[in-house]
Amino acid sequence: MVAKSMVSMKSGAGLAAALGAAMLLGAGAGTAHAAPAEGGASLAKTDLAQALGGTTTGLGYGIAPVKDLRVDPWANSSADVLNNGATVQPEDTGLAPVSTSTLTGPLSAGGGPRDLPVVGQLLGALPG
Known part of the structure; x- marks a missing residue:
């Protein structure tokens, strides 16, 4: 009989710990806020002159070493x-x-x- 009561005490302590953890986690979940529904993210308009200038500059830096590559x-x-x-x-x-x-x-x-x-x-x- 003594062994039976020890097992039930251990089970009761584990159950109480699990309930306590669930209550703590449940309390944190209730404080989450929903994202605002109005106004989404928008992209700025692309300046074509800057985009073309950046592409040309990058292409120049990428091609210049190939032009002077020593083939032989x-x-x-x-x-x-x-x-x-x-x-x-x-x-x-x-x-x-x-x-x-x-x-x-x-x-x-x-x-x-x-x-x-x-x-x-x-x-x-x-x-x-």
């Missing part, structure tokens, strides 16, 4: 594979010889895409 890592060295060129002379047509050194020469000298004949002009149109 072995430029100006004895291991440079682009230092060799091939020339073709058309026969009896009066045309000038065509050479690969026109394209590979600027890269072999340590230049980047900005130094290439046609690509450099196209990259000049981009900001940066």
